[in-house]
Amino acid sequence: xxxxxxxxxxxxxxxxxxxxxxxxxxxxxxxxxxxxxxxxxxxxxxxxxxxxxxxxxxxxxxxxxxxxxxxxxxxxxxxxxxxxxxxxxxxxxxxxxxxxxxxxxxxxxxxxxxxxxxxxxxxxxxxxxxxxxxxxxxxxxxxxxxxxxxxxxxxxxxxxxxxxxxxxxxxxxxxxxxxxxxxxxxxxxxxxxxxxxxxxxxxxxxxxxxxxxxxxxxxxxxxxxxxxxxxxxxxxxxxxxxxxxxxxxxxxxxxxxxxxxxxxxxxxxxxxxxxxxxxxxxxxxxxxxxxxxxxxxxxxxxxxxxxxxxxxxxxxxxxxxxxxxxxxxxxxxxxxxxx
Numbered sequence: 001x002x003x004x005x006x007x008x009x010x011x012x013x014x015x016x017x018x019x020x021x022x023x024x025x026x027x028x029x030x031x032x033x034x035x036x037x038x039x040x041x042x043x044x045x046x047x048x049x050x051x052x053x054x055x056x057x058x059x060x061x062x063x064x065x066x067x068x069x070x071x072x073x074x075x076x077x078x079x080x081x082x083x084x085x086x087x088x089x090x091x092x093x094x095x096x097x098x099x100x101x102x103x104x105x106x107x108x109x110x111x112x113x114x115x116x117x118x119x120x121x122x123x124x125x126x127x128x129x130x131x132x133x134x135x136x137x138x139x140x141x142x143x144x145x146x147x148x149x150x151x152x153x154x155x156x157x158x159x160x161x162x163x164x165x166x167x168x169x170x171x172x173x174x175x176x177x178x179x180x181x182x183x184x185x186x187x188x189x190x191x192x193x194x195x196x197x198x199x200x201x202x203x204x205x206x207x208x209x210x211x212x213x214x215x216x217x218x219x220x221x222x223x224x225x226x227x228x229x230x231x232x233x234x235x236x237x238x239x240x241x242x243x244x245x246x247x248x249x250x251x252x253x254x255x256x257x258x259x260x261x262x263x264x265x266x267x268x269x270x271x272x273x274x275x276x277x278x279x280x281x282x283x284x285x286x287x288x289x290x291x292x293x294x295x296x297x298x299x300x301x302x303x304x305x306x307x308x309x310x311x312x313x314x315x316x317x318x319x320x321x322x323x324x325x326x327x328x329x330x331x332x333x334x335x336x337x338x339x
Contacts, residue, residue: 017045069121070129072102080129090304110138130152168205169201171328190257198252220242233260236263254286261277282296283295289333292333293333294331
């Protein structure tokens with residue numbers, strides 16, 4: 001097909017493909033309401049003409065900007081970063097861009113603040129990280145405003161088109177099983193903060209596994225943190241100063257687990273000879289600390305990519321995935337207890 005010096009328009013594509021302008025628009029917007037033959041024919045003409053869609057015109061037609069919003073109130077910066085990288089993987093080489101918006105889940109105006117944000121930005125869709133992803137009112141707000149959304153969670157919070165979820169409870173159980181198989185019986189827990197579904201799921205997985213093995217979890221074997229390093233250090237200090245010191249600690253995330261490493265060293269305890277430690281997240285700190293930390297790996301980047309594809313390319317095979325099993329990553333922070 002010969003090319004002219006004139007910049008091709010959507011009307012040119014429609015005329016040469018023998019379809020309506022609306023059909024061309026549907027192809028550009030990845031609508032599922034098309035036959036494969038029609039889609040292929042239109043895409044071939046677009047490629048041969050070198051037609052580049054005008055994002056401003058498309059935004060006006062859709063009454064939406066080609067922006068995805070990432071909403072979070074998450075103290076774990078690495079989780080936010082990994083999820084963000086997955087989203088950027090999905091929208092690379094597209095017209096979409098990402099806007100990151102931290103929010104305060106404790107603010108009484110949170111829903112109204114997010115409503116104004118959606119109105120001002122005219123977002124194509126939003127990706128919502130825990131713990132605010134657990135707020136059903138926020139999901140309902142997106143529905144009311146006609147804004148696509150996908151939630152990330154430690155359990156199934158929504159239907160498969162609106163969720164990417166892990167199996168935290170099951171995997172913490174496997175971490176406890178691993179410690180018990182090595183001979184540990186006094187296993188302590190550093191919990192995450194109240195109000196986080198991830199903290200709830202991980203705590204319940206720990207307690208269920210300990211019960212299944214017939215092992216007690218006395219109050220002095222549990223301490224709560226905030227998912228931050230200093231809270232993990234403080235929590236581990238309380239656990240290690242108990243009358244009956246644990247031989248192993250499971251911490252609900254890697255930052256708190258790294259705090260437990262420091263608390264152990266302050267007491268001249270060697271990891272893993274005197275104390276085994278397991279974290280959760282498989283963040284970079286887990287591999288960089290010494291000895292390298294055994295942890296549960298949450299595939300956050302893959303979850304971010306799939307979440308974004310659910311919004312911008314729902315026909316993509318990866319967009320159909322909604323369950324993302326975690327894995328136990330065994331490193332050198334765990335060993336059998338001293339006899």
